[in-house]
Amino acid sequence: MNDAAVEKGKNTRLFFHLKKWLEKAVLDYNMIEAGDRVLIGVSGGADSFALLDLLDSRMIFVPKFEFIAVNIDMGFDPEYRACRALEQYFQDHRYPYVIEKTDIGPLSHSDFNRKNPCFLCSRLRRKRIFEIADEKGCNKIAFAHHRDDIIETLLINLFYGREISTMMPNQSIFGGKLHIIRPLAYLREELVKKYARERQFPAVKNECPTSENSRRSYIKKLLNDLEKDNPDIRHNIYTALSHVKSDYLMSKPKK
Numbered sequence: 001m002n003d004a005a006v007e008k009g010k011n012t013r014l015f016f017h018l019k020k021w022l023e024k025a026v027l028d029y030n031m032i033e034a035g036d037r038v039l040i041g042v043s044g045g046a047d048s049f050a051l052l053d054l055l056d057s058r059m060i061f062v063p064k065f066e067f068i069a070v071n072i073d074m075g076f077d078p079e080y081r082a083c084r085a086l087e088q089y090f091q092d093h094r095y096p097y098v099i100e101k102t103d104i105g106p107l108s109h110s111d112f113n114r115k116n117p118c119f120l121c122s123r124l125r126r127k128r129i130f131e132i133a134d135e136k137g138c139n140k141i142a143f144a145h146h147r148d149d150i151i152e153t154l155l156i157n158l159f160y161g162r163e164i165s166t167m168m169p170n171q172s173i174f175g176g177k178l179h180i181i182r183p184l185a186y187l188r189e190e191l192v193k194k195y196a197r198e199r200q201f202p203a204v205k206n207e208c209p210t211s212e213n214s215r216r217s218y219i220k221k222l223l224n225d226l227e228k229d230n231p232d233i234r235h236n237i238y239t240a241l242s243h244v245k246s247d248y249l250m251s252k253p254k255k
């Protein structure tokens with residue numbers, strides 16, 4: 001880690017609030033153990049910058065670990081402007097990093113896959129991240145999904161996937177060889193975005209043509225509308241995730 005340089009400017013109330021809850025989530029779900037090598041997914045969005053920045057902070061209770069930042073460029077911009085901005089940021093902070101240029105974006109939007117580009121896109125991107133984790137000897141992959149993403153994913157899976165599930169804060173895959181961790185799991189999107197503005201992370205525009213019309217943006221708008229009548233709706237859904245009454249769910253009828 002890069003203590004002295006990066007701690008500079010990290011002394012606001014918001015920083016301490018977010019770091020406290022990030023540490024709590026990490027400890028509650030045993031996300032990071034001593035000696036871990038964590039591949040941190042940095043898409044260039046505000047949330048991913050916040051994740052990288054917060055993880056590169058002096059932690060009180062989280063054991064020492066190493067990390068590498070990874071960006072998968074989706075190939076939407078032939079001039080790779082986002083890539084260049086990210087590379088500069090990683091170098092300025094002396095972060096170890098991997099930037100991978102791909103054609104996943106255009107491929108996911110090609111004629112044979114018009115119906116649901118996000119499905120193929122996420123699958124291909126995730127596959128490549130798993131491969132990079134393996135190449136770099138990382139046993140954990142940290143994604144910048146926050147509390148609002150977890151709530152929205154529950155509804156996406158319910159509305160479109162016919163199942164009750166969401167993103168887990170610490171998910172074991174490949175028989176425990178790799179873990180996906182979500183250190184922002186307790187943090188509200190609004191505060192993460194506010195922190196990104198406070199820290200003035202370089203804005204990297206999302207060039208994906210689907211980003212404004214995805215299922216996620218539909219669910220986000222829906223929740224915003226419902227919140228006008230029920231301000232607690234997000235909090236209630238999030239709390240319900242730890243309050244599952246399985247006896248009151250339907251089992252499949254026996255044939």
Ligand code: SF4
Binds near residue numbers: 074118119209211214
């Ligand atoms: S919104 Fe665009 S970049 Fe994001 S998963 Fe969907 S297709 Fe991929």
